[in-house]
Amino acid sequence: MKSIEAKTMADRPVTEAALDTAIRRGQARHKGSFQVTTVSYVEPCLAVSFVDGSGLLLPVQHYPEFDGFEVEDFADLKVGFSGTAICHEGKDLHVSIAGMISASKPLMDMAASVIASRNGRQSSAAKAEAARANGRKGGRPRKPEITE
Known part of the structure; x- marks a missing residue:
């Protein structure tokens, strides 16, 4: 049988500092x-x-x-x-x-739309560098026109 030692001791007295830390963590999680x-x-x-x-x-x-x-x-x-x-x-x-x-499907659809919109505004370092490189070339390259 495998024995696992407890990481925290339940009989350890609670100090004011430990209590304050726990309260701050709880408030941050609550916000x-x-x-x-x-x-x-x-x-x-x-x-x-x-x-x-x-x-x-x-x-x-x-x-x-x-x-x-x-x-x-x-x-x-x-x-x-x-x-x-x-x-x-x-x-x-x-x-x-x-x-x-x-x-609620309508609420979930709205939430997905809001999240997608918010995530689309985020810029990574790679996106920023690609935008700068395209700017140096005169903007985003145009798609070739397909003639039939």
Whole structure:
């Protein structure tokens, strides 16, 4: 049997410096992820608001997790798991907001378009050098015309 030694000791006392480091790491991780702040029911949709003030309307009919929910049940929905899930304690329901968004084809198409646009603006060293070389030659080479 292979023996593996633990890398950290659980019985080591927590110092103020270690606690401050852990808090800073948690805050940095929290800023880098999306975070929902509120969820409310605006019939027939769930209104989800993000930390920057933007929001989405997600039609509940597209999500079988909400089948059998009454209007009163929607009032008891809360944001949980550090702003990444919608929770209902009475029904023991925890639904990933990212999962709900990814289930919507139009939202995923829009996200893909935004990401492609953003990535297309990025320039690598090779792209920059090719642009300079083409500029020295008078611009991008023209494609040869095909005559038939």
